[in-house]
Amino acid sequence: MAIHEKHLIRPENIKTHDNLVIDGVDVSGHWSTFIETRVVTDYNEQLQEEIAALPGGEYIHRCWQCGSCTNSCTVNAINPDFNPRYWIYLIRMGMESELLRDKEIIWQCVSCNKCTYACPRDVVPEGVMKATAHWLEMKGHTETTPSTIFDAEFTRQVVQTGKIEDGRILKNFLLNSKQPLVQDWLIEMVKKMITNLPIKFLFGMGWATIFQPKTKGWGKARAAIEEHIAEEKAAERAALGLDPIK
Amino acid sequence: MSDRKEKYKKVAYYHGCALEGTAQPYNTSTRAIAKKLDLELVDIENWNCCGAMEVKNVDPEIQTYLSSRVMSLAHNNMGQDVVMAPCNGCYHNLKKAEYDIAHKEKSREVVEKISAKADHPAYEAGQVETIHALDWIKFGYGEEELKAKIKGGLKGLKVANYYGCMYTRPRHIFPEKDQGGDSESTSKPHYMDDLLEIAGAVNVEFPLKTACCGGAHTLSDSDTSTKLVLNILQAAEAAGADVIATECPTCHSGLEMHQIRALKRMSAQTNVKIIYFTQLLGLAMGLSPRKVGIHENVSNAIPMLKEMKIA
Numbered sequence: 133m134a135i136h137e138k139h140l141i142r143p144e145n146i147k148t149h150d151n152l153v154i155d156g157v158d159v160s161g162h163w164s165t166f167i168e169t170r171v172v173t174d175y176n177e178q179l180q181e182e183i184a185a186l187p188g189g190e191y192i193h194r195c196w197q198c199g200s201c202t203n204s205c206t207v208n209a210i211n212p213d214f215n216p217r218y219w220i221y222l223i224r225m226g227m228e229s230e231l232l233r234d235k236e237i238i239w240q241c242v243s244c245n246k247c248t249y250a251c252p253r254d255v256v257p258e259g260v261m262k263a264t265a266h267w268l269e270m271k272g273h274t275e276t277t278p279s280t281i282f283d284a285e286f287t288r289q290v291v292q293t294g295k296i297e298d299g300r301i302l303k304n305f306l307l308n309s310k311q312p313l314v315q316d317w318l319i320e321m322v323k324k325m326i327t328n329l330p331i332k333f334l335f336g337m338g339w340a341t342i343f344q345p346k347t348k349g350w351g352k353a354r355a356a357i358e359e360h361i362a363e364e365k366a367a368e369r370a371a372l373g374l375d376p377i378k
Numbered sequence: 379m380s381d382r383k384e385k386y387k388k389v390a391y392y393h394g395c396a397l398e399g400t401a402q403p404y405n406t407s408t409r410a411i412a413k414k415l416d417l418e419l420v421d422i423e424n425w426n427c428c429g430a431m432e433v434k435n436v437d438p439e440i441q442t443y444l445s446s447r448v449m450s451l452a453h454n455n456m457g458q459d460v461v462m463a464p465c466n467g468c469y470h471n472l473k474k475a476e477y478d479i480a481h482k483e484k485s486r487e488v489v490e491k492i493s494a495k496a497d498h499p500a501y502e503a504g505q506v507e508t509i510h511a512l513d514w515i516k517f518g519y520g521e522e523e524l525k526a527k528i529k530g531g532l533k534g535l536k537v538a539n540y541y542g543c544m545y546t547r548p549r550h551i552f553p554e555k556d557q558g559g560d561s562e563s564t565s566k567p568h569y570m571d572d573l574l575e576i577a578g579a580v581n582v583e584f585p586l587k588t589a590c591c592g593g594a595h596t597l598s599d600s601d602t603s604t605k606l607v608l609n610i611l612q613a614a615e616a617a618g619a620d621v622i623a624t625e626c627p628t629c630h631s632g633l634e635m636h637q638i639r640a641l642k643r644m645s646a647q648t649n650v651k652i653i654y655f656t657q658l659l660g661l662a663m664g665l666s667p668r669k670v671g672i673h674e675n676v677s678n679a680i681p682m683l684k685e686m687k688i689a
Contacts, residue, residue: 187434187437187438188438206589206590206606210602210606240599242590242592242593242594242606243431243543243594244543245543245544245547245548246547246590249547249548249549249564256548262435266435278595278597278599279435279595279598280435281598282432282598283433283436284436286430286432286433287433287435287440290427290429290430290444291440294426294427295395296395296427296430297395297399298396298399298400299399302597305598306597309598316643317638317639317643320638321634321635321638321676324638324676324678325676345395345398347424347425347426348424349424350426352496352497353447353492353495353496356491356492356495357440357443357492360439360440360488360492361436361437361440364437364439
């Protein structure tokens with residue numbers, strides 16, 4: 133089983149000289165390529181602990197770097213830079229600045245759980261990816277990602293009413309993530325649906341948009357859920373050394 | 379196993395949010411099959427969302443609570459000991475809640491705390507058994523009995539069976555799988571293949587049975603999802619399939635939506651039709667396409683089904 137490895141030497145650290153003479157010896161050609169020497173000094177010793185304090189990150193310490201997660205990864209297959217094993221390594225080493233180079237793609241984990249299935253140490257790499265994406269947002273390294281915007285809208289509806297409604301989720305997500313409501317593929321899809329079942333479709337969608345589905349007597353559950361989430365979020369911020377949200 | 383036949387004859391039916399929205403044909407066809415096979419589905423009154431794939435990213439224990447409430451309703455209010463969920467998301471979450479409540483103290487504590495505040499009995503591990511619609515038909519009705527119910531059949535329709543992620547992963551929440559005998563396999567699931575073969579389909583050798591459609595990011599990272607779906611659609615076509623049979627509303631609508639998006643954005647056309655396995659079973663039993671909601675699917679399979687004289 134091959135390990136899909138990220139090339140650890142970044143192009144900017146490779147130095148090539150056309151003509152190079154060292155100690156009187158001409159080393160031009162193959163011998164003229166060097167890796168920039170560097171000493172890592174900017175460790176964040178708290179990094180692993182902080183990730184472990186967020187939901188999903190709890191078991192990161194178990195990792196022994198076998199690479200089964202990256203090898204099985206759905207997203208890695210379409211983007212080789214998406215490398216859970218490598219990020220877990222960086223987090224455990226405290227190499228924050230290296231991790232930040234990939235901050236814009238870590239949220240793209242699709243939660244297919246192939247990594248969790250393959251992992252021999254029960255690290256739950258899927259959870260670690262989510263925890264890392266949240267850590268990046270909470271620390272202000274990235275904007276709120278579309279994935280988080282979607283999760284927030286979905287959860288808001290569930291907590292509020294006990295149920296969700298597809299049309300409303302779609303509309304609010306597009307609005308919240310500042311995307312146009314009119315998308316070419318969406319129009320094409322709605323057109324196909326309307327030609328097949330005009331009255332039922334329009335009636336159903338219209339009805340659900342006006343009268344949101346609700347679970348009866350949800351009020352008490354809602355209050356208890358909101359209270360629990362607020363407590364958990366406060367604890368997470370405290371663990372990352374962030375001020376409480378006012 | 380005949381005790382399962384007895385046990386699954388009347389089950390609490392948890393169809394969930396998707397089957398009231400984009401996945402209505404899955405609901406329609408599941409109910410139509412139940413009627414045809416004389417299996418009783420009792421709706422869970424005043425149910426709530428299981429948390430889908432999103433709530434866990436805000437708070438995993440809340441997702442566990444949401445799923446536990448549904449199981450608590452089935453056990454305490456309805457006296458049912460089996461919950462049948464056709465949606466892979468619901469099925470997965472109820473299974474996960476079951477596992478977490480049995481194995482994780484924090485999950486148990488949060489479920490007990492919120493259940494008390496919400497005035498209902500907290501769900502306790504082992505009170506209900508959660509099954510998928512596949513288990514329900516395979517064991518609740520029985521394969522031999524199903525053979526006798528096939529009228530017309532699928533006439534050699536070439537089918538790629540697509541199970542998706544949540545039906546088999548992660549392994550630990552499905553302790554009954556990978557147990558040999560007639561248990562389901564998490565690496566090569568076959569229950570849908572088994573049922574559709576009985577229904578007269580020819581199952582093609584499909585390598586992406588448990589590949590991911592990118593459903594969790596179907597809207598938030600659509601380009602990734604389109605690539606993943608296109609891969610699945612093209613693999614199915616390369617395997618010679620006319621139809622991809624689905625058993626998950628997220629996969630099903632993901633395949634439908636990104637089939638269109640792949641054409642619009644990547645000029646990649648695929649013609650394979652996407653149909654719920656319950657719709658195919660219904661057709662094979664002689665139910666009309668309308669009865670199983672074929673006209674509600676986005677990929678229009680009616681001309682093909684007519685040509686093959688299935689519809």
